[in-house]
Amino acid sequence: MSRVIGIDLGTTNSCVAVIDGGKPVVIPNTGGYKTSPSMFAIAPDGKRLVGHLAKRQAITNARNTVYASKRLIGRRYDSPEMKRALDLFPYEIVEGPNQDARIVVAGKTFSCSEISGIILREMKRVAEEYLGEPVSDAVITVPAYFNDTQRQCTKDAGKIAGLEVLRIINEPTAAALAYGLGHNREEKIAVYDLGGGTFDISILELAEGVVEVLATAGNTFLGGEDFDRRIVDHVLELFKKTEGIDLSDDLMARQRLKDAAEKAKCDLSTLQTTEINLPFIANDHSGARHLNVEITRETLESLVGDIVERTMKSVEQCVADAGLDPRAIDHVVLVGGQTRMPLVQQLVTKYFGKPPHRGVNPDEVVAVGAAIQGRVLVSDERDLLLLDVTPLSLGIATFDGHFATLIQRNTTVPVRKSHVFTTTRDNQSAVKIRVLQGEAERADENHMLGEFVLSDIPPAPKGQPEIEVSFDIDANGIVNVSARDQSSGREQSITVRTTGTLSEDEIQQLVRENAEYELPGEA
Amino acid sequence: MGSSNGGSGEQERIPRLAPDLDPEDLELTPVEGFLLSRIDGATSWKTLCHIGGLSPLEVDRALERFEAKGVIVVEGKGGARAAKIAAAARDPKKALVDAKAQVDASLGIPVDLQQRILEFESGLERPYHELLGVDRSAEAKDIKRAYFKLSREYHPDRYYRRNTGHFGARLERIFRKVAEAYELLSDPTTRAEIEKSLASMPSPPEGEYRQAAPGTTERIGAEPAPPRGQRVPGRMENLERLRNRFKIPPKLLAERRVRARQLYQAARVSAHEGRFLEAAASMRLAIAFDPWEKEFKSGFSDIQAQVHAARAEALLKEAGDATAQGEALRLLEEALNYRPCHVETLKRVASLCIDARELEKAREYAEQLVEVEPEVAAHHALLAGVLRRQGLHAQASAALERGARVDARDPEIKAERLRQHRSRTRPGGAA
Numbered sequence: 001m002s003r004v005i006g007i008d009l010g011t012t013n014s015c016v017a018v019i020d021g022g023k024p025v026v027i028p029n030t031g032g033y034k035t036s037p038s039m040f041a042i043a044p045d046g047k048r049l050v051g052h053l054a055k056r057q058a059i060t061n062a063r064n065t066v067y068a069s070k071r072l073i074g075r076r077y078d079s080p081e082m083k084r085a086l087d088l089f090p091y092e093i094v095e096g097p098n099q100d101a102r103i104v105v106a107g108k109t110f111s112c113s114e115i116s117g118i119i120l121r122e123m124k125r126v127a128e129e130y131l132g133e134p135v136s137d138a139v140i141t142v143p144a145y146f147n148d149t150q151r152q153c154t155k156d157a158g159k160i161a162g163l164e165v166l167r168i169i170n171e172p173t174a175a176a177l178a179y180g181l182g183h184n185r186e187e188k189i190a191v192y193d194l195g196g197g198t199f200d201i202s203i204l205e206l207a208e209g210v211v212e213v214l215a216t217a218g219n220t221f222l223g224g225e226d227f228d229r230r231i232v233d234h235v236l237e238l239f240k241k242t243e244g245i246d247l248s249d250d251l252m253a254r255q256r257l258k259d260a261a262e263k264a265k266c267d268l269s270t271l272q273t274t275e276i277n278l279p280f281i282a283n284d285h286s287g288a289r290h291l292n293v294e295i296t297r298e299t300l301e302s303l304v305g306d307i308v309e310r311t312m313k314s315v316e317q318c319v320a321d322a323g324l325d326p327r328a329i330d331h332v333v334l335v336g337g338q339t340r341m342p343l344v345q346q347l348v349t350k351y352f353g354k355p356p357h358r359g360v361n362p363d364e365v366v367a368v369g370a371a372i373q374g375r376v377l378v379s380d381e382r383d384l385l386l387l388d389v390t391p392l393s394l395g396i397a398t399f400d401g402h403f404a405t406l407i408q409r410n411t412t413v414p415v416r417k418s419h420v421f422t423t424t425r426d427n428q429s430a431v432k433i434r435v436l437q438g439e440a441e442r443a444d445e446n447h448m449l450g451e452f453v454l455s456d457i458p459p460a461p462k463g464q465p466e467i468e469v470s471f472d473i474d475a476n477g478i479v480n481v482s483a484r485d486q487s488s489g490r491e492q493s494i495t496v497r498t499t500g501t502l503s504e505d506e507i508q509q510l511v512r513e514n515a516e517y518e519l520p521g522e523a
Numbered sequence: 524m525g526s527s528n529g530g531s532g533e534q535e536r537i538p539r540l541a542p543d544l545d546p547e548d549l550e551l552t553p554v555e556g557f558l559l560s561r562i563d564g565a566t567s568w569k570t571l572c573h574i575g576g577l578s579p580l581e582v583d584r585a586l587e588r589f590e591a592k593g594v595i596v597v598e599g600k601g602g603a604r605a606a607k608i609a610a611a612a613r614d615p616k617k618a619l620v621d622a623k624a625q626v627d628a629s630l631g632i633p634v635d636l637q638q639r640i641l642e643f644e645s646g647l648e649r650p651y652h653e654l655l656g657v658d659r660s661a662e663a664k665d666i667k668r669a670y671f672k673l674s675r676e677y678h679p680d681r682y683y684r685r686n687t688g689h690f691g692a693r694l695e696r697i698f699r700k701v702a703e704a705y706e707l708l709s710d711p712t713t714r715a716e717i718e719k720s721l722a723s724m725p726s727p728p729e730g731e732y733r734q735a736a737p738g739t740t741e742r743i744g745a746e747p748a749p750p751r752g753q754r755v756p757g758r759m760e761n762l763e764r765l766r767n768r769f770k771i772p773p774k775l776l777a778e779r780r781v782r783a784r785q786l787y788q789a790a791r792v793s794a795h796e797g798r799f800l801e802a803a804a805s806m807r808l809a810i811a812f813d814p815w816e817k818e819f820k821s822g823f824s825d826i827q828a829q830v831h832a833a834r835a836e837a838l839l840k841e842a843g844d845a846t847a848q849g850e851a852l853r854l855l856e857e858a859l860n861y862r863p864c865h866v867e868t869l870k871r872v873a874s875l876c877i878d879a880r881e882l883e884k885a886r887e888y889a890e891q892l893v894e895v896e897p898e899v900a901a902h903h904a905l906l907a908g909v910l911r912r913q914g915l916h917a918q919a920s921a922a923l924e925r926g927a928r929v930d931a932r933d934p935e936i937k938a939e940r941l942r943q944h945r946s947r948t949r950p951g952g953a954a
Contacts, residue, residue, distance in 0.1 A: 078800050080801070080804045083801075186664060186667070186668075207667065207668065210671040210675070377680065377683045377684070378683065378684060385674055385675045385678055385680060385681065386680070387674060401863065411706075412702045414679060414698055415702060416699050425894060430883065430886075432887070440807075441820070444831065445827065448860075455883060474679070475679035475680055475695065475698075491579075
């Protein structure tokens with residue numbers, strides 16, 4: 001049986017794991033790191049760089065380095081998130097043919113799925129090198145709030161990377177699986193995930209190997225990188241005050257300072273004091289200048305305290321949305337490297353009234369959970385079952401432009417629901433069934449998945465024919481919609497596949513194209 | 524659809540009424556009575572699926588129930604088996620199914636599990652409590668535990684990537700029903716409804732047909748025809764609405780309202796300055812924060828209308844520039860999605876459809892046109908023209924007459940009258 005890898009395709013960092021000899025193993029890349037930056041760049045000499053290599057030149061080659069593209073995947077170019085990204089990101093974002101966002105790197109235009117595909121291909125390569133055998137099957141994680149298009153785009157990315165994506169699962173669910181929670185009695189679990197670029201909080205309910213998402217909240221523009229930025233700004237200001245030199249426009253100095261700030265932040269999770277030491281950071285008439293700043297844990301906490309407070313606001317909202325009291329939560333799970341910070345752990349402990357679970361490596365648990373689900377799917381182990389739900393409601397458009405929901409969001413699949421509709425004109429011979437997905441009341445504000453016409457309805461006064469419309473979603477999430485005229489027995493149906501922003505042809509083209517790129521490994 | 528029946532072999536079989544059957548003893552809905560009345564010993568299972576007045580899936584289920592209860596025997600299976608099933612049904616404790624014929628050792632499911640699946644599936648129409656194997660007085664957590672236990676056994680994922688043969692569809696059917704049972708029993712409101720209906724229904728003597736619990740799709744076929752353009756407010760839907768009621772603490776609610784109001788103000792500023800997409804986004808957020816405020820919704824509709832008008836305008840312009848007819852038609856149809864009742868667009872789309880010989884579509888659009896502006900004679904003439912091209916002469920002349928009643932001197936009406944006359948007098952000249 002071929003092995004299934006689990007990939008945590010993160011906004012800032014990605015991680016791959018596999019079950020080896022019955023135990024989950026997080027696979028280190030060639031450089032020995034267990035996570036790789038979700039970054040892609042094209043160097044001035046035209047070479048493609050992924051992961052740590054891309055990160056190391058991110059500031060000096062800012063226009064041709066793509067990071068955090070996960071924030072753009074599956075989103076429309078005119079969406080508010082995109083607007084924010086346009087202001088924030090140094091790389092060029094243009095509108096694609098399907099109102100999606102495309103990213104221009106060194107003159108070539110990439111879709112977001114393609115960028116994610118490049119990162120996934122790198123994770124696949126890392127796994128193959130470690131296992132010494134080809135890998136083709138993967139389970140990939142996404143945030144719980146991702147809609148079908150975003151999930152489909154992630155699947156497409158897997159395809160582009162040459163992977164068969166067995167399932168897309170939610171990140172908090174994967175984290176809970178990794179901690180082995182919920183095997184026995186019924187438990188409510190809060191997953192606090194503070195990653196590099198995003199913050200998510202989810203409340204899950206687990207019992208006897210079955211997982212349900214009760215509520216989810218968060219902030220897609222808040223994460224560990226904000227912490228780094230605060231440190232960088234603080235040091236820049238200090239340096240300006242003491243040395244009279246403003247380094248904020250010096251890209252090379254900033255790159256060094258950002259790397260050092262991140263390291264100092266990590267050090268302060270275990271130490272009380274650390275220093276940032278950057279020799280030869282600048283030059284002026286009096287010669288070379290060195291930067292040497294001491295930072296204490298208290299300083300860091302005063303710099304970023306408000307950010308951590310903000311995450312706690314989301315936590316409160318999410319717990320309230322789940323209709324629970326914080327004390328009713330049985331376990332709190334920390335995910336993401338930033339949760340190593342003692343201040344985060346203190347505030348979480350205080351709010352929930354119990355210490356959180358934290359494995360040694362909170363940035364690896366999601367990949368481990370994905371690997372576990374992959375293993376469960378293809379092996380004979382049966383102690384676990386993930387109940388998948390539809391992330392958004394499904395229904396059809398009515399004549400007056402409203403959205404009639406047939407399957408509510410968060411309904412467990414497989415599911416089948418049907419409803420009877422009728423005609424609106426005398427002797428109407430055909431009805432058009434428009435299949436939609438979304439939560440808006442008006443039909444046209446929702447996402448259209450497909451349409452078909454049921455014709456040859458026998459002449460009858462309006463309101464008399466009974467047309468039964470049925471929605472059927474199977475365990476793989478494939479939606480089948482049929483309409484049947486009760487009197488004539490005529491039936492029409494379509495199979496709807498949620499599409500990403502790429503067509504099948506485009507994906508195949510990209511699969512071929514990207515297979516040709518031999519990406520350089522980690523140094 | 525209808526894929527989840529027992530496979531093509533079953534479809535060709537011919538059901539007939541059991542010889543000792545007295546229909547008076549049964550408790551049936553009118554639709555089921557109708558279905559029973561269609562069983563004449565000559566009509567096949569497959570044909571019944573199409574004339575039964577129910578969806579094929581439901582006919583399947585109903586026939587399977589009839590068969591299990593000994594109401595009918597199915598030819599090709601042998602009377603002995605039917606008798607055995609009928610006997611088993613009279614003693615539900617021993618409700619074993621003679622499933623040997625359907626068990627297939629070559630599949631990726633152990634044979635004993637295959638048997639369990641078939642057995643469980645044969646009892647899918649039991650009341651929800653029985654299906655989950657819990658008492659009527661069971662606590663919520665027991666219901667959930669039972670659901671999880673059954674899920675782990677019957678969820679299709681358990682056999683992911685294995686050759687499940689016809690069991691794949693069976694597992695899906697089982698899981699859907701189990702999930703439905705859990706969904707309805709875990710909500711106090713729907714559970715009360717179910718218990719009420721169970722209590723009001725005297726427990727029928729064993730061996731007789733029993734109506735499935737309410738709230739299933741079973742009864743939808745018997746619902747009265749819904750009013751114009753409206754959804755049937757079915758029982759199921761009422762239950763769902765109750766279940767989806769929001770439960771948010773008052774303090775949080777107040778905060779959300781304030782937030783929603785701020786977003787609403789921001790949206791109005793954006794709209795005022797012509798940035799409609801931004802306005803729509805803020806308005807959508809406002810609604811998300813406070814879905815009860817009607818003002819937001821109407822504000823949103825206004826803004827959305829402006830966004831749509833702009834989009835439709837852009838599409839119309841693009842269509843005007845398009846040289847290929849197919850492309851223009853596609854753009855115009857898209858524009859109609861944004862402005863469904865726009866008369867000029869409807870007219871152009873209808874005539875482009877006529878040119879492209881897509882008469883079914885042309886008719887749909889012409890009918891919409893008449894619906895939107897019944898007082899314009901030319902629209903009636905257009906519809907009449909489409910019907911004439913379809914060869915539906917009687918309907919074409921009726922449409923023309925309706926137009927003539929609006930305005931007999933309208934030039935389009937006159938022209939169409941002439942064309943109708945010609946096509947009648949010249950056989951084959953329908954074009």
